[in-house]
Amino acid sequence: MQSPFASRLHTNYCASDDEISELKGLLAEPRLRLAKLDGEILALRQKLDGLVEQRESLCAHIQSHQALMSPIRRIPLDVLEQIFLACLPTHRNCVMSAQEAPVLLGRICSSWRTLSLSAPRLWSRLHIVLPPPDHESLSRDRDIFAAKTAQRLEVASTWLGRTGICPLSISVEREFHLNHLDLPEDLLELLIPYASRWQHLSLVLPPSGFERLSRLSENDVPLLMSLSMSSAPIMDPAYTWTPAGIVFAPNLSSFEFAGSGIIPSALPLRWNTLTELSLRVSSWNWNSGLTCETALDILARCHALRSCKLLIQEISESQVLPTNPIVPCSFLRAFELQCYKTPLRTAEYLLNHFSHLALEEFSLSAALGDREDPDNIQGITSALGRCPQLRSIVIQTDIFSKSSFMDFSRCLPSTVQRLKMVAMCGWGEGSLDNNNVLQAFEASADRPAACPALREFIVEGYLLISDDALLRFIVSRMPTLRRVHARLSREKQVDILPNLLPFIAAGLEVSLQYYDPPEPLRPNFSPWEGLRDYR
Known part of the structure; x- marks a missing residue:
């Protein structure tokens, strides 16, 4: 638009009185046009709003009728129920959560x-978490925890009431403290009436709870296939109890116990039908714990065992071990061994008493931090060398010296595809000198890499490996390596993920977790507590 004031526009020029009068006259007609345009715009907007409103009404009308033809509504109820069942977690019980x-x-x-x-199978698996009173503020939080416990038990009662006649899988989780070992009486009063339908049962209870369970007979639990019992520690070294009839269930094939107060060899189990066995018996004396001799005696009874986890008492340096009979273990595929102080000698002794070994998974750790002779690896490497199908190794690195662990790594069977290294206390150098631990797994011109078939590598704890060393290891093992998980007890030094992006794009799964300062303790009411995938 032409203007006699074009040269003055967009400047700091101040109009005179005469120019102000001229400007007012100049703007009169444009202002009228602007008002007219505003009116037209308002009319169009009102019309557009009306059209939008009509459209939304029409869409709602169409969609409400279209929903009547929705494929999901036409699915037969029995098929929809199968879809519902497929939505349930497959590796654990269901939690009390929306x-x-x-x-x-x-x-x-x-x-x-x-x-x-109306679908009982949807409710046939349940995980119950009973929150304990906070041991640091017992009196303050007692009412809060009591109310939460009552709420969980009420929900569990409603849940189980929907199960019809289905076999049940139930797990109970509760953290106990030495000064607080009581158990809500309502819990067992709730569960025991369903004993005839128990199929898989996992319980974390104080001794008083297990004593009540011991009153059940094998006839009370005809469907029971797996039983896991974990107890709070018992301070009285003379205290013992026997699970009695419940462990003699006719279909029991999996048994797990963690705690104290039982004599493992005296358990009235149907040993010859067990396929999974886990015994982690701790004791304030050495009478009821598990020795190598007792372990071999038990394993000799288990003719169908496929998975075994044992906590074994230490073997003293001066102890002369008896010559036990050789135990056939042709079905054993997974063996997890935890020992007090002498894991290398214990593992060597037990493995050398197994015949027809076909292990696919092996795990070794120490329950206490003191090490035996950490350089004596010949026995354990020789024993593992008799396992031509070994695929997975989980090892606590600090039961070795650093040099002997590297030698141990080089002697592992070439069939190993999964390696997990856990360091509970490290080797004490106080620096990142542990980087050379990974050198055994890196190929060089004069030496092949240990575990050439390695596909999964996991490292956790106090093994002080730098980010640069971890990156070199990963790059050296590509493209065979498919998964790397590192959870390190230190802060991040270097972000190595950008260097791994090409491998990640090609299918490598990488998870790196570093030390985070602990959060303040607070009451935990999570219904996922005690489950493996609980975060």
Whole structure:
């Protein structure tokens, strides 16, 4: 638009009185046009708003009728129930949370809620977390924890009431403190009436709870296939109890016990039908713990055992071990061994008493930090060398010296595809001198890499490996390596993920976790407590 004031526009020029009068006259007509345009715009907006409103109304009308033809509504109820069942977690029991099935399914619509509540199999697995009173502020939080416990038990009662006649899988988790070992009486009063339908049962209870369970006979638990019992520590060294009939269940094939107060060899189990066995018996004296001799005696009874986890008492340096009979272990595929102080000697002794070994998974750790002779690895490497199908090794690195661990690594069977290294206390150098630990797994011109088939590498704890050393190791093992998980007890030094992006794009799975300062303790009411995937 032409203007006699074009040269003055967008400057700091101040108009005179005469120019102000001229400007007012000049702007009169444009202002009228502007007002007219504003009116037209307002009219168009009102018309557009009306059209939008009509469109939304029409869309709602169409969608509400279209929903009647929705494929999900046409799915037969029996098929929909199968879909609901596929939504359940496959590797653990269901939790009391609306964040996942089956509770979540009942929050979608009334028809789904009706179906979910009428499908007993949806509710046949349950994880119960009973929160303990906070041991540092017992009196202050007692009412809070009591109310939460009552709420969980009420929900569990409602949940189990929906299971019809289905076999049940139940797990109970509770943390106990030495000064607080009581158990809500209502818990066992709730669970025991369902004993005839127990199929998989996992309990964390104080001794008083297990004493009540021991009153059950094998006839009370005809469906029981797996039983896991963990007890709080018992300070009285003379205290013992016997699980009695419940462990003699006719279909029991998996048994796990962690705690004290039992004599393992005296358990009235159907040993010859067990396929999974875990015994972690701790004791304030040495009468009821598990010795090498007792372990071999037990394993000789287990003709079908496929998985075994044992906590063994230490072997003293001066102890002369008896010559036990050789135990056939042709079915044993997974063996996890934890020992007090003497893991290398214990593992050597036990493995050398196994015949027909076909191990695929082996784990070795020490329950206490003191080490035996950490350089005596010939026996353990020779024993593992008799396992031509060994695929997975989990090892506590600090039961060795650093040099002997590197030698041990080079002697591992070439079939190993998964290696997990856990350091409970490290080797005490106080620096990142542990980088050379990974050199055994890096190929060089004069030496092949240990574990050439390695696909999964896991390192956790106090093994002080630098980020640069970890990066060199990963690069050296590509493209065979498929998964790396490192959880290190130090802060991040270098971000190595950008260097790994090409490998990640090619399928490598990488998880790196570093030390975070601990958060302040607070009451924990998570319904996922005690589950393996609990975060």
